[in-house]
Amino acid sequence: xxxxxxNDAFGDSIxxxxxxxxVDVSKVxxxxxxxxxxxxxxxTEAGERDFSFYRKPSADMLFEPSFVNDIxxxxxxxxxxxxxxxxxxxxxxxxxxxxxxxxxxxxTVVFDPNVRLPLWDNAExxxxxxxxxxxxxxxxKVSDEELEFITGIHDENEAxxxxxxxxxxxxxxTKGADGAAVYxxxxxxxxxSGYKVKPVDTTGAGDAFIGAVISRILATDVLNxxxxxxxxxxxxxxxxxxxxxxxxxxxxxINSLPTLQEVEQAF
Numbered sequence: 651x652x653x654x655x656x657n658d659a660f661g662d663s664i665x666x667x668x669x670x671x672x673v674d675v676s677k678v679x680x681x682x683x684x685x686x687x688x689x690x691x692x693x694t695e696a697g698e699r700d701f702s703f704y705r706k707p708s709a710d711m712l713f714e715p716s717f718v719n720d721i722x723x724x725x726x727x728x729x730x731x732x733x734x735x736x737x738x739x740x741x742x743x744x745x746x747x748x749x750x751x752x753x754x755x756x757x758t759v760v761f762d763p764n765v766r767l768p769l770w771d772n773a774e775x776x777x778x779x780x781x782x783x784x785x786x787x788x789x790x791k792v793s794d795e796e797l798e799f800i801t802g803i804h805d806e807n808e809a810x811x812x813x814x815x816x817x818x819x820x821x822x823x824t825k826g827a828d829g830a831a832v833y834x835x836x837x838x839x840x841x842x843s844g845y846k847v848k849p850v851d852t853t854g855a856g857d858a859f860i861g862a863v864i865s866r867i868l869a870t871d872v873l874n875x876x877x878x879x880x881x882x883x884x885x886x887x888x889x890x891x892x893x894x895x896x897x898x899x900x901x902x903x904i905n906s907l908p909t910l911q912e913v914e915q916a917f
Contacts (some may be wrong), residue, residue, distance in 0.1 A: 652721065654679040654741075654749070656709040660686040667884075667904060677721060684709045691853050691903075692807075703769055711739040718747040724874065725756040728864050732764035737780045749786050758867065758875065759817070759891055761787035765796045773799075780840035783815020788875055789814050791860045796826045820879050824859060829891055834885045845895040845917050854903030855894045862890035862913075892916055 651673050655661030657680050665688065669675050687708035692700045705711060713735075723729070729752045752759055763780045770776040780800055784790060790813050792800060803809035809828045813821045814835050821833040831843030866886045872878040879886065892913050900906035908916070 651675060652677045654681055654709045654717075655686055656680070656686040656712040658685050659681050660688065661709070671904070671907075676716075678711065679717060681709050681712055684712055687711075693851055693853075701766060701768060703766070705769075707739065710735055711737065711741050713741040713744050715740060715747050717745040718744055718751060718803065719753070723747060723748075723752045723755045723757050726758040726868075727752065727755070728758040728760060728867055729757060730762070730860065730864060731783075732762050733776060733780055733783070734764060734766055734769060736783060737769060742779075745783070749783075753786070753817070756873075758789070759787045760789040760860065760864060761793070762795045762856070763796060763800060764792040764856065765799060777802075785815065785818065788817050789820040789863075790818050791822040791824065791856075791863070794823070794828075797823070799870065820875055822860070823861065824894075830887050832858070832879055832887060834879055834883075836876060836880075838883075839881055840879070840887060842887035842891050843867060843885055847895045847899050849898035851901045851906070852865065852898050853901075854906060855897045857903070858907060859894040860889045860896045862893040868888070 651668065655664055655678060665675055665678065666835060684707050685855050688704040690702040694700070729748060731745055731749070736745060740897070749759055761784060763784075765776065767773055767776065777800065792813065797806065797809050798804055801809040801812050801860040803812055810821055810833055811825055811900060819835045822830060823833065824830045827844060827846070829842050833839045845874055863886055869879065870878060870882075893908060896908045896912065896916055897906045
C-alpha cells in the first residue's frame with residue numbers, strides 16, 4: 651500500500667489493522683501536517699451506503715511526489731488507483747509520477763474511478779480529472795452507477811466502447827447483483843451473472859472485486875493482458891464476483907474480506 655496517514659490514533663489503528671492481515675506498510679508515510687482522512691458510512695435497509703468524508707486537507711492529500719523516487723516498479727507490478735485522491739493536491743501529482751514510472755517499467759496500471767462526488771467542489775472537475783487519467787490505464791473498472799456520469803453517453807454499449815482510449819485494453823463493467831462483464835479492445839467480451847446472496851453491507855464490495863481481479867493477474871505469468879482476459883476472462887470474473895458476494899454478507903470493509911480458502915469453498 652502506498653499512502654500517507656497522520657501521526658494520530660486513527661493512523662495508528664489503520665497501520666495495526668492492515669499490517670495484521672498481511673498488507674505491506676513500508677510505503678505508508680506519516681505526517682504531523684494533517685490528520686488521517688475519515689470516511690463515515692451509513693447503511694440503508696438494503697445494505698446500500700451513504701458516505702460522509704472528513705478532510706481538507708488530510709494526510710493522504712499531502713503525499714509528496716518526491717516520495718515516488720523511493721518506490722521501485724518493474725514489469726511484474728500492478729499499480730491500482732482511484733479518483734478519490736486525484737483532487738488538486740500534491741497527491742495528484744504523485745499519482746501521475748508513479749503511473750508514468752510504472753508505464754516506463756512496462757508494469758500494469760489499473761484505474762477504478764470510484765466516483766465519490768462529496769469529495770469534489772463540483773462534478774465537472776471530477777469528470778474532467780477522470781478523463782485526464784483514464785487513458786493512462788491499461789485496465790479500467792467502472793460500475794453501472796458511474797458509466798453515464800463518466801462518459802456522458804446514455805447507451806450502455808456505446809458508453810463502454812468510449813472508454814477504450816489511450817492505453818486502455820480492458821474494461822471491466824460491474825453491475826452489482828447482476829454480475830460483471832469484461833470487454834476487450836479487440837471486441838471479445840465475457841460475462842458472469844454473479845452469485846445470489848442476501849446482502850447486509852455492500853461497503854468494500856467494489857474494492858474487493860477489483861482486488862480479486864488484480865490478485866488473478868499477479869498469480870499468472872502472462873504479461874499480455876489481452877491474451878490473459880481472452881483465455882481466462884470468465885474465470886477471473888467468477889472468482890471476483892465470488893469475493894464481492896461474500897463481502898456483502900458481512901459488515902465492514904476489512905473484516906468482511908474472505909480468505910482464499912473461503913472463496914474456493916463458497917457457492
